[in-house]
Amino acid sequence: MTAVRIISGKPLQAELADDLAPVLRAIAAKLGPDGRAALYTLGARVRRATTGTEIARHFCADGTSEVLLREALVSADRDLGDGTSRMAVMTGAALATGRRSVAAGVHPSRLIRSVDGLRPEITRHFAAVTQDTGNNEGILAAAALPPDATDALHRALELAGSEGHVELSDQPEPGLRLDHVEGFSADMEPLLSGVLTHMDAVHVLVVNDILTDFKRLAPVIEGFAQSGKSLLIAARGLEGAAKQLLERNRQAGVLRVAAITPRDKGPRAAEILRDLAVATGATLVDDETGQTLDTLTPEHLGAAEAFRRSGDHVTFSAPAGDAAAIALRLQDIAHEIERNRYLALDREHAQRRYARLSGRWVELFIGPHRTEPDLRARMARALASVRSARTGGTLTGGGVGLTEIAARLEAERPSDPTDRAARALVGEALRATGRALRRNAGLEPLDGVLPADSVRDPARLSRDVLDLALSLALRILTLETAVLRTPHHSH
Structure with a gap:
């Protein structure tokens, strides 16, 4: 027997927030080099979940908001290759701020339209703080990989050059090995x-x-x-x-x-x-x-x-x-990569073709690591960030660049309460990454500044992650009614 319960309005939003809170806290706690992994059991074994997607897969139940979060993170991980933890943290901050605004009288539908209307302004602020650094050091520093993995990625990226492609592959032997192909x-x-x-x-x-x-x-x-x-x-x-x-x-x-x-x-x-x-x-x-x-x-x-x-x-x-014919073909493939920006398999296939036609192809073989069982996954995320930075530039890392964008956005003081609420929602989402990193690093006060001069974040990837987080938060915020079925036990 099951009992049917219909819930809506403020009670629904409170229940959705309560369902998400443990998962979002676990993901926020693992963000950055000082973060902590979440542990879960699989049979008789204890495993570590080290990414936002892994935590969502193993910790989300079957509640409406939890299913939405899990599916959104899995999709983002597949299409972007990195940033799912930041996306979850941004989603939580946007959702909490949005709930307060709705409780204060802002209508959810109007809030959505107002946030959507801010997108051109957000684009301008991202452009204002984005730099084209021309190197990979800051991105790889932010990844906090073991020194040998960082060095191997540096060598691979240097051999591939700006036109080439680095492919990660497994090997049974421990260690790292490079294979460089010309032609x-x-x-x-x-x-x-x-x-x-x-x-x-x-x-x-x-x-x-x-x-x-x-x-x-x-x-x-x-x-x-x-x-x-x-x-x-x-x-x-x-x-x-x-x-x-x-x-x-x-x-x-x-x-x-x-x-x-x-x-x-x-x-x-x-x-x-x-x-x-x-x-x-x-x-x-x-x-x-x-x-x-x-x-x-x-x-x-x-x-x-x-x-x-x-x-x-x-x-x-x-x-x-012919060099001219090759250049024209490369241009066509570059357009294909851009068209498939959010289609991971098609995009990666085109990226491989581009690198192989340009004659710059490097394969980095990764063997099992005694203390870093998820090393290849971490290196893959770092590589995804490097690729994004090449096409979209970088921001100051440690959440500092995102916080600067939030400050620019919130410098406007509109009279309309819905517009103010929208700016506050986006601003809190932008600040959330830096706050989580500072919290995990034990820095006080939490609004202090991380020493982020040597680390960089990919601007384009950061913007994609923000857009996905806002979309998910607003989708949850506008859920009006849920029909819940719970087991009914007779005594």
Whole structure:
């Protein structure tokens, strides 16, 4: 048997706040280098939750506000890669301030409209305090990683440069290891039974289709066999007469050929093939370009000084593509990254393509750490902050930059009470990060200033986190009625 209870108005808001309070306190207590992890049990084992998302996953029950908080943090963690603890702290501060305003007579719907109307002004204040630092030291200092992890990220970022990409990968051995690739690289699988891992002075045929017959291109293939040149074929697939011809010539030792296909499938495979064509200067055989195998000549093939393959990772050293064409392709990919700003998987795929086409790709392998079991996750968050800072600049860290924005916003003294309430709500959300950091560091008074000269926060990520926190707080604040079902026990 269950009992149904309908709750609304002030009692509902009070209950929602009470439900969220323990989770928000736990998240605030872990913020910053002086924060404390939350412990939970899983079976007979005690585990540590060290991020806002982890705490929400393990500590939130099934109440309305708790479900909203958990889902919002999980989504933000996936899409932004960092900032979920700050988002939770900002949400709690905005929600508490908003509840006081509503209790004082401000209508929730009008408060939402007023907060929304402040967004252009918030944007101006963010721009006023944002700096383009041009280095990563301050961002990595804010991450408070172990020294060896900080040094490894520094080296990786320096090798990648501003155009490159750093990928984090696991390795079974303890420690950290860097792998630096120059040239075009991609993840591609072999299409022939024999595996060639190295070819010099390679010519490249790129086909955005499944090859079944070389048709009039067969004499070109035979020409490669007679001259002893190396040929690399990249296509969606290889079947029928085309595969038989290549296998027969390769096994006879008369043709140095390798055939590969993107490990990604569908539209992503097509993008990888287009990138390879541009990088090597090949004319892409594709319906969109109008180029067919029947009209292909040796002049339409791309080239690279060497081809290397390790597992499913291939590299083309010194590819011969036109610099202007590569720059144009990189510009298109940069626009794709921006379009997918809030779509983590699509954004990261485009970022990898950009780095690999630009020829700056660094992989940092991370092994198990005796005292830092969550080291890779912490390094991934630091890397996400660095990437955000590259595109959006930085603020003074330790919550100082956010507090300055709050002061600018609250310097206006509007006569309208709803506008004042909106500014107070946003201002408290902005100040919340610094207050939590100071509290965790044991600094008094709590409104004092953290020594934050050497640490920086990514401005763009901070703004995204603020927007998500405001949206979540206002959504909870405007819940009017809830139907609660609780077990009913008879005696």
